[in-house]
Amino acid sequence: MNVAIIGAGISGLSAARELRSKDVNVKIFDKSRGVGGRMSTRYASNGDANHWEFDHGAQFFTVQDPAFKAEIDQAVKDGVVAPWDARAVYLKSGEIYADNGRDRFVGTPRMNSLPKYWARDLNIELGRRIQRVVKGQGNKDESWTLEFEDGSIEAGFDAIISTVPPAQAELILPKGFAKMPSVKAAEMHVCFCLMVGLSAPLNTDWDTLRVNDLPINWIAVNSAKPGRKRDVGTLVIHSAPEWSDEHSEADRDWVQRQMLQSASALVGMPLDQAPHIALHRWLYSSSKASPDVPCLRGDKIMVAGDWCLGGRVQGAWLSGRAAARALL
Numbered sequence: 001m002n003v004a005i006i007g008a009g010i011s012g013l014s015a016a017r018e019l020r021s022k023d024v025n026v027k028i029f030d031k032s033r034g035v036g037g038r039m040s041t042r043y044a045s046n047g048d049a050n051h052w053e054f055d056h057g058a059q060f061f062t063v064q065d066p067a068f069k070a071e072i073d074q075a076v077k078d079g080v081v082a083p084w085d086a087r088a089v090y091l092k093s094g095e096i097y098a099d100n101g102r103d104r105f106v107g108t109p110r111m112n113s114l115p116k117y118w119a120r121d122l123n124i125e126l127g128r129r130i131q132r133v134v135k136g137q138g139n140k141d142e143s144w145t146l147e148f149e150d151g152s153i154e155a156g157f158d159a160i161i162s163t164v165p166p167a168q169a170e171l172i173l174p175k176g177f178a179k180m181p182s183v184k185a186a187e188m189h190v191c192f193c194l195m196v197g198l199s200a201p202l203n204t205d206w207d208t209l210r211v212n213d214l215p216i217n218w219i220a221v222n223s224a225k226p227g228r229k230r231d232v233g234t235l236v237i238h239s240a241p242e243w244s245d246e247h248s249e250a251d252r253d254w255v256q257r258q259m260l261q262s263a264s265a266l267v268g269m270p271l272d273q274a275p276h277i278a279l280h281r282w283l284y285s286s287s288k289a290s291p292d293v294p295c296l297r298g299d300k301i302m303v304a305g306d307w308c309l310g311g312r313v314q315g316a317w318l319s320g321r322a323a324a325r326a327l328l
């Protein structure tokens with residue numbers, strides 16, 4: 001069996017690893033320049049003076065499923081994941097509370113270390129944006145063909161697994177895909193990520209801060225995560241989901257100013273003076289409306305992704321594995 005997987009994020013990699021363990025031929029295609037999708041890291045510098053790294057997508061992940069735990073335990077042993085014992089707090093009505101919950105894990109030395117580790121030895125083509133998935137050329141041809149944005153095609157696949165966000169899946173999946181209504185009904189929130197690089201370490205008494213009722217809902221001291229450079233200060237600031245949806249098309253300078261203003265008050269310093277400031281818009285960040293099933297099954301075409309299971313890294317891993325198993 002020859003299977004094409006669309007997307008080299010956590011769900012695509014999980015599907016590929018599951019199929020490969022059963023000796024299936026797998027080829028992954030991704031439009032980006034690197035693997036990992038939303039589990040990603042941004043690099044910046046101002047000449048030779050300072051270098052910064054920001055995990056600007058997933059901040060950390062939690063582990064409940066026993067099979068996912070076994071994978072993460074192995075990744076911890078191999079040095080690409082570590083527990084993050086963060087000083088986590090949330091601010092409510094002017095009071096600070098401990099933000100305890102499940103144990104947090106991060107990729108080390110950066111978030112994309114985990115997908116890179118899972119991607120090793122897999123057959124992955126990067127920089128290849130798929131425009132359409134269609135059934136083979138002739139009447140009797142039951143195989144699948146991928147049509148790419150640059151006009152090229154790849155034909156002869158026995159099965160397809162799509163792991164792209166729902167709005168993108170809607171565009172590329174064949175019109176006759178049986179579960180299209182579930183794809184169309186799935187929705188995701190926008191999120192702006194503001195990355196602030198400082199030339200000296202930060203002096204906050206927390207590593208992560210959650211807040212309500214502001215344009216932002218999350219600040220993380222990225223440089224406080226295990227394995228990160230400590231000679232500079234890096235802050236990752238996320239906008240709140242409803243605010244982001246409402247202002248998704250707003251002027252970027254305005255968005256940046258709003259977020260900097262909120263964050264400066266919370267960090268206690270004027271962040272607009274920082275030597276590095278960058279804003280990234282995630283059109284599809286967290287799940288707003290999810291089908292809440294491990295994957296959506298068609299005839300030799302499966303649809304997976306974190307959004308099938310309500311979002312998050314563990315959900316992505318489980319969904320990819322479920323799609324592979326459904327095919328097998």
Ligand SMILES: Cc1cc2nc3c(=O)[nH]c(=O)nc-3n(C[C@H](O)[C@H](O)[C@H](O)COP(=O)(O)OP(=O)(O)OC[C@H]3O[C@@H](n4cnc5c(N)ncnc54)[C@H](O)[C@@H]3O)c2cc1C
Pocket residue numbers: 006007008009010011012029030031032035036037038039056057058059060061062128129130131163164165168172191193238282284285286304305306307311312313314316
């Ligand atoms: C700002 C932000 C904060 C987050 N914080 C957390 C957190 O703290 N904890 C947590 O557990 N999760 C968090 N998440 C969610 C987590 O990142 C995702 O659940 C997970 O990474 C999704 O993996 P995936 O493989 O399902 O999707 P993705 O990572 O989105 O992978 C899909 C891949 O498909 C590719 N693709 C899309 N369209 C095409 C096309 N047409 N052709 C080819 N390739 C295509 C993309 O380039 C991408 O690589 C966060 C996400 C964001 C954006």
